[in-house]
Amino acid sequence: MRGYILVPESVSCNVCKYCGARPIIAMADVAEYVVKCPNSDSHYHTEPGLIDIEDWNLHNIPSANDQVDVAPNKAALDHFFHLNGAIISLANAD
Numbered sequence: 629m630r631g632y633i634l635v636p637e638s639v640s641c642n643v644c645k646y647c648g649a650r651p652i653i654a655m656a657d658v659a660e661y662v663v664k665c666p667n668s669d670s671h672y673h674t675e676p677g678l679i680d681i682e683d684w685n686l687h688n689i690p691s692a693n694d695q696v697d698v699a700p701n702k703a704a705l706d707h708f709f710h711l712n713g714a715i716i717s718l719a720n721a722d
Protein backbone atom coordinates (compact mmCIF):
# COMPACT_ATOMS: atom_id res chain seq x y z
CA MET A 629 0.00 0.00 0.00
CA ARG A 630 1.53 3.28 -1.10
CA GLY A 631 -0.68 5.37 1.09
CA TYR A 632 -4.26 5.81 1.97
CA ILE A 633 -6.73 8.34 3.20
CA LEU A 634 -9.59 7.88 5.59
CA VAL A 635 -13.11 8.38 4.29
CA PRO A 636 -14.26 11.60 5.98
CA GLU A 637 -16.92 11.24 8.65
CA SER A 638 -19.12 13.57 6.58
CA VAL A 639 -19.23 10.97 3.81
CA SER A 640 -22.01 8.46 4.26
CA CYS A 641 -20.57 5.00 3.81
CA ASN A 642 -21.23 1.54 5.17
CA VAL A 643 -18.73 -0.24 7.38
CA CYS A 644 -17.00 -3.45 6.29
CA LYS A 645 -19.54 -6.26 6.39
CA TYR A 646 -16.89 -8.66 7.68
CA CYS A 647 -15.31 -6.70 10.51
CA GLY A 648 -17.26 -3.45 10.88
CA ALA A 649 -14.37 -1.12 10.00
CA ARG A 650 -14.87 2.13 8.12
CA PRO A 651 -13.27 1.81 4.68
CA ILE A 652 -10.14 3.60 3.58
CA ILE A 653 -9.23 4.91 0.17
CA ALA A 654 -5.93 3.47 -1.00
CA MET A 655 -3.95 4.45 -4.06
CA ALA A 656 -3.65 1.42 -6.33
CA ASP A 657 -1.79 3.13 -9.15
CA VAL A 658 -1.32 6.61 -10.56
CA ALA A 659 -4.72 8.26 -10.32
CA GLU A 660 -6.32 4.91 -9.49
CA TYR A 661 -7.87 4.24 -6.14
CA VAL A 662 -9.56 1.41 -4.32
CA VAL A 663 -12.02 1.70 -1.47
CA LYS A 664 -11.06 -1.09 0.87
CA CYS A 665 -11.20 -2.45 4.39
CA PRO A 666 -8.26 -1.24 6.51
CA ASN A 667 -7.95 -4.61 8.26
CA SER A 668 -7.70 -7.14 5.45
CA ASP A 669 -7.16 -7.22 1.70
CA SER A 670 -9.40 -10.29 1.61
CA HIS A 671 -12.39 -8.21 2.71
CA TYR A 672 -14.29 -6.41 0.00
CA HIS A 673 -12.47 -3.77 -2.03
CA THR A 674 -13.57 -1.92 -5.13
CA GLU A 675 -11.86 -2.29 -8.48
CA PRO A 676 -8.99 0.18 -9.02
CA GLY A 677 -10.20 3.35 -10.65
CA LEU A 678 -12.22 6.29 -9.46
CA ILE A 679 -13.05 6.45 -5.77
CA ASP A 680 -16.28 4.48 -5.72
CA ILE A 681 -17.92 4.71 -2.32
CA GLU A 682 -21.22 3.74 -3.92
CA ASP A 683 -19.80 0.41 -5.09
CA TRP A 684 -18.36 -0.21 -1.62
CA ASN A 685 -21.75 0.53 -0.07
CA LEU A 686 -23.53 -1.83 -2.46
CA HIS A 687 -21.23 -4.67 -1.40
CA ASN A 688 -21.31 -3.91 2.33
CA ILE A 689 -25.01 -3.46 3.00
CA PRO A 690 -25.98 -3.87 6.69
CA SER A 691 -28.71 -6.43 5.91
CA ALA A 692 -26.06 -8.75 4.42
CA ASN A 693 -24.12 -8.38 7.66
CA ASP A 694 -27.16 -9.51 9.66
CA GLN A 695 -27.60 -12.55 7.47
CA VAL A 696 -23.97 -13.55 7.95
CA ASP A 697 -24.34 -13.19 11.71
CA VAL A 698 -27.64 -15.05 11.97
CA ALA A 699 -26.69 -18.14 10.03
CA PRO A 700 -23.87 -19.42 12.28
CA ASN A 701 -25.80 -18.52 15.44
CA LYS A 702 -28.83 -20.47 14.29
CA ALA A 703 -26.64 -23.44 13.45
CA ALA A 704 -25.04 -23.27 16.89
CA LEU A 705 -28.46 -23.14 18.54
CA ASP A 706 -29.69 -26.12 16.54
CA HIS A 707 -26.61 -28.04 17.57
CA PHE A 708 -27.14 -27.09 21.20
CA PHE A 709 -30.75 -28.21 21.24
CA HIS A 710 -29.88 -31.38 19.43
CA LEU A 711 -27.17 -32.13 21.99
CA ASN A 712 -29.47 -31.19 24.85
CA GLY A 713 -32.16 -33.47 23.48
CA ALA A 714 -29.67 -36.35 23.36
CA ILE A 715 -28.74 -35.82 27.02
CA ILE A 716 -32.39 -35.79 28.07
CA SER A 717 -33.16 -38.99 26.20
CA LEU A 718 -30.18 -40.69 27.84
CA ALA A 719 -31.45 -39.63 31.28
CA ASN A 720 -34.90 -40.99 30.46
CA ALA A 721 -33.36 -44.30 29.40
CA ASP A 722 -32.02 -44.74 32.92
Ligand SMILES: [Zn+2]
Pocket residue numbers: 644645646647648649665666667668671672
Ligand atom coordinates in the same frame (compact mmCIF):
# COMPACT_ATOMS: atom_id res chain seq x y z
ZN1 LIG B 1 -13.04 -5.74 7.05
